[in-house]
Amino acid sequence: MDDDEWHVPEDVYHFPSVLKGHKELDDVWDLPETVREIYTQSVQATKDGSNILAGIGLRATIEAICNDRSISGKTLDKRIDGLAKAGLISQTDAERLHAIRFLGNDAAHEIKNADSKNLLIALRIIEHLLVNxxxxxxxxxxxxxxxxxxxxxxxxxxxxxxxxxxxxxxxPLAKILGKEMRRFHGYFATHEKYLVDQITSGAYTKLTLGKLDLYAGSKDKLQHFVVP
Known part of the structure; x- marks a missing residue:
């Protein structure tokens, strides 16, 4: 460039904005509406470099999931633990969500800008949670x-x-369900009680209550149901 030539600085922007190293969820429309909205806004804030808003948004995504799955608790840390107790996530997943809680708290209460690399990690954790x-x-x-x-x-x-x-x-239900009994894995007693209660209250009419009796060599008497 000659001394008498002008050098014009250039800034390059991508529209729509992109997040390097990140692949968005393919099935985002499978998410509940509120969860989807806060998640997608958090992704956009991360893309735009709005790191404070992104940190708050990722924390809020956890809150939205808890709301959707009826996980109660006065504070988010209790609700995260509740997700694990309900069997929706593992203990390792819960520990990772607590890290996002810290990140979001710092953004909301201390107006602290989260590091971009940390936000990307947090985003991946949230997406792992949504997929599961x-x-x-x-x-x-x-x-x-x-x-x-x-x-x-x-x-x-x-x-x-x-x-x-x-x-x-x-x-008994074991006869009705046959091979499908293997799919209950600890939930059977709860479902059988629910069915008995529904029949007793008149809310379910496709079966009636029958006798309590042994069945196919069972050690205990089983509740039988009558097909009307």
């Missing part, structure tokens, strides 16, 4: 033999099995 709680369950449901945990899943499975029985048959 929401996306994998959605992909596996109906395709793999997943554990039956909710009453909705239980009743859906039960009603798929009932058409194979004729009116007047009196059998």
């Amino acid at each position: 709680i929401y996306i994998l369950d959605g992909e596996a449901d109906g395709k793999l033999e997943t554990i039956i945990k909710t009453s909705t899943q239980f009743l859906s499975l039960l009603e798929k099995k009932l058409p194979t029985f004729t009116a007047g048959e009196e059998v």
Whole structure:
């Protein structure tokens, strides 16, 4: 460049903004609306270099997940521990979420700018959480033999099995569910009690209560149900 030439500084911006080293979730629309909104806004804040807002947003994403999964607690640390106690995350995952809680608290209360590299790590932890709680369950449901945990899943499975029985048959749930019993993994007693309560209250009418009796060499008497 000659002495009499002007040098014009150039700043390069990418639109839309990108986050180097980060791959966004493919199935973000599988997330509940509130969780999706706060997560996507947190990603955008991270991309834009708004690190204080990003730190607060990632912390708020954890709060949104707890709200969606009805995990109670007066403080976020108690709610994170509640996620682990409910079996939604591992203890290792909980410890990682506490690190994001610290990061978010510093951003919110001390107006502290989080380090960009730390934010990227925190974002990956949040995405791991979202995939495990929401996306994998959605992909596996109906395709793999997943554990039956909710009453909705239980009743859906039960009603798929009932058409194979004729009116007047009196059998325990083990007979109705057959091989699917392996999918309850510690939840069976809870679901059976739920069904008994629903029948007793009149809320469920596709079965009635039968006798308590031994079945197929069982050691204990089993609750039987009658197909109307």
